[in-house]
Amino acid sequence: MLLPGSCLRYFVTNRIWDYSLTNHCFSVNTLDGRVKLPYFDKGMSKYFYHSIYSFGTAKLVNKHGKYFLHIPATYEVEECEDAEICNVVGIDRGINFVIATYDSKHKSGFFSGKTIKQKRAHYSKLRKELQMRRTPSARRRIKAIGSRENRWMQDVNHQVSKALVASNPKYTLFVLEDLSGVRPVTERVRTKDRYVSVSWSFYDLEQKLIYKTKHNRSLVLKVDPRYTSQCCPVCGHIEKANRNKKIHLFACKNCGYKSNDDRIGAMNLYRMGINYLTDSQVPSIVTAE
Ligand SMILES: [Zn+2]
Numbered sequence: 691m692l693l694p695g696s697c698l699r700y701f702v703t704n705r706i707w708d709y710s711l712t713n714h715c716f717s718v719n720t721l722d723g724r725v726k727l728p729y730f731d732k733g734m735s736k737y738f739y740h741s742i743y744s745f746g747t748a749k750l751v752n753k754h755g756k757y758f759l760h761i762p763a764t765y766e767v768e769e770c771e772d773a774e775i776c777n778v779v780g781i782d783r784g785i786n787f788v789i790a791t792y793d794s795k796h797k798s799g800f801f802s803g804k805t806i807k808q809k810r811a812h813y814s815k816l817r818k819e820l821q822m823r824r825t826p827s828a829r830r831r832i833k834a835i836g837s838r839e840n841r842w843m844q845d846v847n848h849q850v851s852k853a854l855v856a857s858n859p860k861y862t863l864f865v866l867e868d869l870s871g872v873r874p875v876t877e878r879v880r881t882k883d884r885y886v887s888v889s890w891s892f893y894d895l896e897q898k899l900i901y902k903t904k905h906n907r908s909l910v911l912k913v914d915p916r917y918t919s920q921c922c923p924v925c926g927h928i929e930k931a932n933r934n935k936k937i938h939l940f941a942c943k944n945c946g947y948k949s950n951d952d953r954i955g956a957m958n959l960y961r962m963g964i965n966y967l968t969d970s971q972v973p974s975i976v977t978a979e
Pocket of ligand 1: 922923924925926927942943944945946947
C-alpha cells in the first residue's frame, strides 16, 4: 500500500506495531500523538470486504522515492482431505518442457521450455562476455543480469503454477517428484552452472504451486523420483532400455506399450498419485509447509 510522502516524518522506526487500518484511513501512534493518514487504496478493498483477513506487523519501505507500507495479511484456509480428491495430475518438470502433465481424464499437457532455454543461453553468453572484461562495471552488470534473470524465471513459474491451478478443479491432487536429492536433477543436466539454476527454478515452481493449491482446496504430493522415466505406466516394468532418448520414444520391453517419452514421467507420477489415494503402503510425502 502506497503512502503520501509527507507522512514519513512521523515514523521513528521502520517497523510499525501499533496501528489500525480501515478502508480509507491508516491510523498510527507517533511521538506527536495519534496520526491519521489517507493512503492510496487501489486493490486494498478486498481486505476490508471480507472480514477473514488479519493484519500483521507493518514495515515501511522506501522504493524509488515512494513510501510503501508492507503489511502481511493472513487468513485461514480450509484444508483439503485425501477423501475429497476428485482429480489427480502428474507433473513432470524438465528442460525441453517446463512441465508435462497427465490427469484423471487421461489428458496430457505440455508447457514448452524452448523460450526459457533460449533466454538462459542468451544470459549465459552475456555473462561470459562480461566476465572476460574483469572491470568493476562488468561485475555490476553481471549481478544485475542475475537478478533480472531470477525475476523473469520467477514470473514464468508464477504463470505456470497459476495456469495449473486454474485449469484444474478444486480438490485436485498434484503429484511432483521429490527433488530434494541431487541425483535426479544431475541426470537431466550437464554443467554445474545449469544444475544450480535448474534445481533452484524447480524448487521455486514447487513452492508457488503449493501456495496456490492451498487457496484452491487442493494438495501437492511429493513422491520418490526414482525410475519415473524408465518405468512402464501400463505394466510397471522398469528397464532403462524402455526409453530411447534420441528419438523421444518410450517402448516397453515387456508389454510393448509405446508413447512419446516426455509423457511417461507425468503418467507415472499420475499413477503414483492414484496409488497413494488407494493404497496406504506407498511411501510418499504429503507436503506440510
Ligand atoms: Zn509395459
